[in-house]
Amino acid sequence: MSGIRTPRPPSPSFGAAWFEALVGTAADALVNAPTGTSAGPSTGTSPGISGGVPAGRRADLPGSMRVGSVGLDGQDALLIAVVADPAARLPRARGGEVGLEEGWALADVLAGAVARDQGRSLPRPIVLVVDVPSQAYGYVEELVGLHQALAAAVAAAARARMAGHPLVALITGKAVSGAFLAFGLQADRIVLLDHEDVTVQVMSRPATARITRRSPAELDRIAELVPATAHDGASFAALGAVHSTVRAENPAAPTPADTAAVLTALAEAAADARAGIGGLSSRMSSPAARQQRAATREVRERIAAAWRP
Structure with a gap:
């Protein structure tokens, strides 16, 4: 790894804080194990840190992965987060980025959940706690095949949805670029924390300013006219x-009141995904989409009409 620039230290993780606040609210003391391994006691059966081991940390997964259980309206749900790991083997994935190890681990955990719930009349909901600044850009990642790792995570999420697992993403901080595509954007429903540090875009604001050669103030003015660029x-x-x-x-x-409010929102989103339109199509039929994405909807309808024989 010599010659690879070490990235700046990670910023505080909203995702880690919310995972610790939510984990342990379920009755199930065991979480699913990746395919080919046996389920063992979860370190995430109680919030916070116990014995120096972070809540939800598992020895068979990268140090950036957290897996546990959360109780949603009387039903146990699988809880997954990607957090910063300053000791990560690959330097580009030390700040909460979704890299090679994270992509394959996400695919493994999701596949394990589907396998464990086979035969259940109501497969467990899966909650993804999202605070990811980017995919892990790096020479090693590109050489080995980061695109394959992230595609595996996307495919596993799609299979979980099709197997009947309500998939809910909780955006707690950053949801940026390929990291969000692989971890969060594939959910049936998205719940968003409303605070000023939330960022959702194809690239970070500073990167957008550099690429477009515009000042942050100019970007803000453009965003007022075109919400998709905000x-x-x-x-x-x-x-x-x-x-x-x-x-x-x-x-x-998060305060206890914050946690309770988010648990209520997650339970409602999971129930809506199970009872209503699953998958991603609901995003184009929501009231907000009908208002803000009218042109996109019309283009899609015309293409569909032209495509049909």
């Missing part, structure tokens, strides 16, 4: 993909 959570929600938003009193250190 980086804030409210603008993303206006496009129709967000099922519900939750205002937290302290998003960096």
